[in-house]
Amino acid sequence: MSRRAFIRWMLGLIVMISAATTALVKLLQRSVESQNVVKAKSDPVAALPKQEPPESKATPEDDKSPLFSFMLLSDLHISVYDPNTIKHMKEALEDIKKFESPIDAIVLTGDLTDYGGDDGYAELQKLLSAYKLPPLYANMGNHDYYDIWIDKKGAFNKDTVPNGKTDWQARERFQKFFKMDKTYQTAVIKGFPLIVMSQEAYVQEKPEVGEGAWYSDEQMDWFKEQLAKYNGKPMFVMTHQPLPPIGSDGGSHQLIRAKQFRELLKFYKNVFVFCGHRHQDFQNGTEHYVKETFHYFHNSSVGRVLGRNFQNDATKDKSQGLYVQVFKDHVLVRGREFSNRSWLKEADWNIKLTY
Numbered sequence: 266m267s268r269r270a271f272i273r274w275m276l277g278l279i280v281m282i283s284a285a286t287t288a289l290v291k292l293l294q295r296s297v298e299s300q301n302v303v304k305a306k307s308d309p310v311a312a313l314p315k316q317e318p319p320e321s322k323a324t325p326e327d328d329k330s331p332l333f334s335f336m337l338l339s340d341l342h343i344s345v346y347d348p349n350t351i352k353h354m355k356e357a358l359e360d361i362k363k364f365e366s367p368i369d370a371i372v373l374t375g376d377l378t379d380y381g382g383d384d385g386y387a388e389l390q391k392l393l394s395a396y397k398l399p400p401l402y403a404n405m406g407n408h409d410y411y412d413i414w415i416d417k418k419g420a421f422n423k424d425t426v427p428n429g430k431t432d433w434q435a436r437e438r439f440q441k442f443f444k445m446d447k448t449y450q451t452a453v454i455k456g457f458p459l460i461v462m463s464q465e466a467y468v469q470e471k472p473e474v475g476e477g478a479w480y481s482d483e484q485m486d487w488f489k490e491q492l493a494k495y496n497g498k499p500m501f502v503m504t505h506q507p508l509p510p511i512g513s514d515g516g517s518h519q520l521i522r523a524k525q526f527r528e529l530l531k532f533y534k535n536v537f538v539f540c541g542h543r544h545q546d547f548q549n550g551t552e553h554y555v556k557e558t559f560h561y562f563h564n565s566s567v568g569r570v571l572g573r574n575f576q577n578d579a580t581k582d583k584s585q586g587l588y589v590q591v592f593k594d595h596v597l598v599r600g601r602e603f604s605n606r607s608w609l610k611e612a613d614w615n616i617k618l619t620y
Contacts, residue, residue, distance in 0.1 A: 312444050331590040333455045335370040336361060336601075338586045339505075339541030342408060342568035343389045344379035350568040351388060353584035357567050357603040358396050366590070368399050370454050372461065374541045374564060375406025375505030381435050382412045386442050402452050402461050403443050406505040406542065407476045407518075410435045410467035427469040435467065449484055451491050457591060458495040461503045462488065475517030478506040485522060489529050492536075499535040499591055499618060507540045507563060518542065531558040535618050537596065539564055539587070544571040546580050547600040547612040554598070554614050562587065562598060562614075585609070594618050 338357060342350045361368060378385030393401065412435055413427035422428060436448055448463035464478035471479060480488075492500065508523050509515040515523045520540075530536055536559040544566040545551040551573060555561040565585035571577050584603040589596065600612025 312441055329592075331367065331592055331597075333369055333457045333591040334367050335372060335454070335459070335501075335589050336364075336368050336586060337372050337374060337503075337539055337564055337589060338567050339374040339539075339564040340376040340406070340544055340566035340568055341373065341389070342376055342379045342566070343385050343392070345384050345388055347379065347568075349581065350379065351392065353567050353569075353603070354389075354392050356584050357586060358392065358398075360601070360603045360606050361398070362396055363606070366588075368588075370400050370402060370452065370459065371398060372459060372503055372539075373401065373403035374503050374539060375404050375463075376408040376541065376568075377403060377406070377439075378411075379408055379568075380411045380415060381409040381438065382415060383438070386438060390442070400452070400454070401443070402450065402459055402503075403439075404461050404463035404503055404505055405436070405439050405448055407464065407467065407478075409439055410464075410469075412438075413467070413469050430469070432467045432470045436465070447484075449487065451495075453495075457498060457501065458491065459501050459503065460488065460491050460495075464505065474521060476506075477515055477517045477519050477521045478504060479521050480526075485525060485529075488526075492529060492533055496533055499537065499596060500533065501589070502530075502536060502538045502559075504538065504540045506542050508538075508561070511557065527557070533559075534620070536560065537562065537589075537598075537616075541566070544569055544575075544577075546570050546572060546583060547585055547602075547609045549573050549580075553600075553612060560596075560616055565600065565612075567603065587612070 341354055343354060344350050361371070377389060410432055413430045414421050414423060416422035416425050416428045439448060440446070448465055450461050452459045462480060462484065465481050465484060466474060466479045468474065504520055506518060506520050509519045511527065513523065515521045520526060538559050539562045541564045543563055545553070545563065547553060547565050549572055553563045564587050567584050567586055569577055570580040570583040570585055572580055582604055586601050586603065588599045588601050595618055596616045598614045598616065600609035602609055
């Protein structure tokens, strides 16, 4: 990375942290207040019904057909207080339903709900259960821990945090919904590994992490084992928060153990890392692909696409994600606009595999 690019990264990161923090708090306050700060009491969330995998097809023999394809959806922010998030998720699912190319899996990379409470998961369950989908995999974002900010009256209340709730309850709710023993997992589909990492604590347990992604020693050891286990194949690693600049560990709004994360990856070829959290419109000129020792992609958002100044007045009708196709000698990563079922020429990458 050049010095100019590094400085640009740093300045953008500073703006992102300050703007995102303010915007998230205002968003929570506005959405809760718009409902007179009263939440309807919801039933405990049931697990997501089992999704049937697509019909098995023979591995293509020609080099022009993909060996494996998946859709990447980030930052859904499903909320009963923001109907636009529900509308956008329906647009994405409708597009997937009618998609012209195979989709072997769907990966949801964090901020699945706006507040992490039962009502958000119930709405997400309703949306996903209405469609016959390929296998679903997910990790937790910072918003999936946000139930601790909501008091017993349903108001966003930072003065009474954790409002009688715990980070553990947020993890349990997520794991129950996706039928997971831990918040992280590896799925192998058609021989290709999806390594899905997930933050394991929030400010109730670790106030110092802020909005950052904290991974335990256990998860980092597991990550090291997964990389070694699937060495020789293209590997796809999912996080929620982005990495800080090279050479530093992250803080709030970033992957915290970044130096160790990068150190583990540098020994392997053909690793693709995807993150969410930034919500940046694929069409606003923001850098969405960075080449390090691995291929690093920043996804946009399904629920709330944002402009460069972290506003969404001009982007409120947009809903975006990534479609990934793995071929014998290359990987295609393409940006998708779900609202009108179109490809985005600004987000179109053809990455040659090296062996």
